[in-house]
Amino acid sequence: MSWSSEIEADSREGGHPEGDSRWSEVDDREELSGGPRRLDPRVRSYWWVRGAIYTVVLGGAALMADMGWFVPRLVPGGWPEGAFSTGVVVVVLTFSVVGPLIAYERWRFALREEDLWIRRGILIRSVSVIPYRRLQFVDTEQGPIARIFGLAELVVHTAAPGTSGRVPGLDADEAEILRERLAHLEPSLDEPT
Amino acid sequence: MSRPDPGPLDGEPTRLHPAVLGVWALQGVFSIVVIVVLTGIVPAAGAAMLAVIVATMVLRYLRFRWRLEPDALIIDEGIFIRKRRVIRRERIQTVDLERGISHRILGVVEVRIEAIGAGGTEGKLSAVDPATADTLRRILLGRERRAGAPWTDGTTEGPRHPDETGHPDETEALPESADARPSSGERIQEPAASRAADSPEVEERVRTVVPPERLVVAGMTGGRVGVAAALVGFLFQTIPEDWWMEGLGFLAETTPDPTSVVGIRILVVLAIFALLGGFFLSVVATVFTHWDFTLSETDETLGVRRGLFTEHRDTVPYRRIQAVQVEENVVRRLLGLGAVRVVVAGRAGGSGNEGTDLLLPIGKRHEVYQIARDVVGLEGEGRPPLERMPWRARSRRYVRALVAAAVVAALVGLVVAGRLDASWWPGVAVAFGSVLLPGLALAEGAYRGLGWTDEGDHLVVSEGVLNRRTTFVRIDRLQVLETSQNPFQRLGGLATLHLRVARPLLGSSPRALDLGADGAQRWREAVARRVGRPTDRSRDDVSATPAHGIDEGLWLPGV
Structure with a gap:
């Protein structure tokens, strides 16, 4: 099974290597409730706008260093004027354009029976599983650019240091609903498995 | 034992022990010397500074109040900006007592309280009389109440359930139990100090004492210095003697040219001597800081006592331990030795706290693994057999x-x-x-060095070649499970399973590095299921915790 097909595996496959009883518990794993979901497609535009801002800021800084505006020229003398800043802009712009496309393709999240499941990452790919029993508090965050697009970010915290999971690019209303749902989840401790 | 006057343990706001003025003065000896010198030169300025320092000290003492409420420790302090610090009992991770030289002279101890979510030490009582400090520690770390009993009724020590303790004989002797006492929430008007002191559960059993010669070995084999020293020893043996003599002989020469072969040789010899000096100092420091290292246990806590000049008494409740790690560097592995550390959330590894996470600075392999197993409650003995990575x-x-x-x-x-x-x-x-x-x-x-195993309630992972770390994690301490793959791992179809626990901010999470991608994913799901829906055994513990809180189920050593 390849890593890229993992999403299918996570939702459907419960098989285990033969002769290894260690995995037997996976067998009766519940299906993902509703299955894994993508982010809101608007998140790409949001990321693109953010990337454009990065490009302007970094490109501007590079241009200053390149042309010697306000600061001494920081680029080796042999380089033609404009070469360095052009290079910086091309690299940053490429990442800002391509990055959101890959990230959007890569991002999935699911509210499963017992836990929140998040897949993400471009270079370092990861899948986080955050059991609802471990949730300490749940936030939604919305920056100024995200507000323009009507997007919000869901942030969950456990006792582990730092943020345990975040889901960016949710429709603002939906993020609220998700937050409330997670915040009021009572862990199902009653029935034995 | 009964206390005639209500003290801080009964909720009465109290100052620190007056000896704290002496402690601060002794700790500030350097600045006092500076002032004396200054006074010799400019008497007026010196006197003024001394007056300011003394006044600050006295004000600090006068403003400082602490008291123990049923569910929290409350500290009021501050000269200009007054602060009230409320440290709730459920947040407290460890309580450490420290006796530096100045404390010893004046017969007091310093109490440090580490709480979850704090960057450094959360509460510090610079001078408390030893008996009060001891009782305070016991109360703060005492078992919390079971579900149904209000937190605020902290005047009784939390009862224990025979199944949970694993020491049924001792439990039966306990007069109080949750089942016998209705959880009405009424306050029991009994001084906390007397009750805690009478409680039979405070009996401490000494588990291990590390003799001084072992500490010398610990110093010689510890950390990077040990590895470096081993390499130097190897060099001494392999490099011909005249090489050394030549290098030493030229030491007398003035201004050696660093580019010449001889110059380089002199530098190397000097560097090796510096290394040896550092090595010697590190051995001495290890012996002093871990002097008389004693690991003891009660039913609910682990205690470490150590230190020649500054005596430390650190106490960690089992239920606050997130993971246990056995460290074996190359040298120690060859000698069949190792060390044990605990991972406790909230205890900062910063200055003044070095080594507080050590459960045993050095021990024979079987002993070290036995302690690790007992602390996490994993039966069996020795290093668990680990599965190899693909x-x-x-x-x-x-x-x-x-x-x-x-x-x-x-x-x-x-x-x-x-x-x-x-x-x-x-x-x-x-x-x-x-x-x-x-x-x-x-x-x-x-x-x-890589390995992993799944023992049902426990996971064990290991990694490292120069310093092999074998980490024991209990399933009920896991917070988040994460599989990750970097591009190189992707090429090889490998993945890492991160077992995230509540830990110090700077510490790293236990992880199983380079599992097969398949296996990592299946293992993650299998473990997540056990965390999300605990097995029958751990469900008892869960009932005692707030629904969304950290699982604080009882964690006792195996019997």
Whole structure:
């Protein structure tokens, strides 16, 4: 099974290597409730706008260093004027354009029976599983650019240091609903498995 | 024992022990010396400064109040800006007592309270009389109440359930139990100090005492210094004696040219002597800080006592321990020795707290693993047999060694091509080989250092070649499970399973490095299921915790 097909595996496959009883518990794993979901497609535009801002800021800084505006020229003398800043802009712009496309393709999240499941990452790919029993508090965050697009970010915290999971690019209303749902989840401790 | 007057333990706001003025004065000896010197030169300025310092000290003492409420420790302090610090009992992770030289002279102890979510020490009581400190520690770390009983009723020690303790005989002797006492929430008007002191559960059993000669071994084999010293010893044996004599002989020469062969030799000899000096100091420091290292246990806590000049008494409740790690560096592994550390959330590893996480600075392998097993409650003995990672994990390490050697060879090749004649080309091959061979040895060692096993309620993972760390994690301490894959791991179909626990901000999470991607994913799901829906056994503990809180179920050593 390849890593890229993992999403299918996570939702459907419960098989285990033969002769290894260690995995037997996976067998009766519940299906993902509703299955894994993508982010809101608007998140790409949001990321693109953010990337454009990065490009302007970094490109501007590079241009200053390149042309010697306000600061001494920081680029080796042999380089033609404009070469360095052009290079910086091309690299940053490429990442800002391509990055959101890959990230959007890569991002999935699911509210499963017992836990929140998040897949993400471009270079370092990861899948986080955050059991609802471990949730300490749940936030939604919305920056100024995200507000323009009507997007919000869901942030969950456990006792582990730092943020345990975040889901960016949710429709603002939906993020609220998700937050409330997670915040009021009572862990199902009653029935034995 | 009964206390005639209500004290801080009964909720009465109280100052620190007056001896704290002496402690602060002794700790500030340096500034006092400076002032005396200044006074000699400019009497007025010196006197003024001394007055300011003394006044600040006295004000600090007068403003400081602490008291123990049923569910929290409350500290009021501040000269200009007054602060109230409320440290709730459920947040408290560890309570450490420290007796420096100044404390010893004045017969008091310092109490440090570490709480979850704090960057450094959350509460510090600079001087408390020893009996009060002891009782305070016991109350703060006492078992919290079970579900149904209000937190605020902290005047009774939380009852224990026979099933949970694993010590049924002792439990029956306990007068109070949750089942016998209705959880009405009424306050029991009994001084906390007397009750805690009478409680039979405070009996401490000494588990291990580390003798001084062992500490010398610990110092000699500890950390990087130990590894470096072993290498130096190896050099001493392999390099011919006259080489050394030559180097030493030229030490007398003035201004050696660092570029000459002799100059380099002198520098090397000097560096080795500096290293030896550092090594000696580190051994002495290890022996002093861990002097009389004693590991003791009660039913609910682990205690460490250590230190020659500054005496530490650190206490960690079992239920606050997130993971246990056995450390065996190369030298110790050869000698069959190791050390044990605990991972506790909230205890900062920063200044003044070095080594507070050590459960045993040095011990024989079986002893070290026995302690680790007992602390997490994993039955059996010795290092658990671990599963190897797939072959691809080994290939990945070999490839890495090859690439490193190739890079070094390429760099040497560039130098040769630029400056030296063709007769130097064999040097490139030598460079390649001399990086490749140790590289391959390390790669094989690193692969063999990797391992994992799943014992149902416990996971054990290990990694490291120069310092092999075997980490024991309890399922009920896991917060988040994460599989991750970097591009190189993707090439080899490998993945890492991160077992995230509540831990100090700077500490790293236990992880199983380079599992097969398949296996990592299945293991993650299997473990997540056990965390999300605890098995029958751990469900008892869960009922005692707030629904969304950290699982604070009782964690007792195995019997």
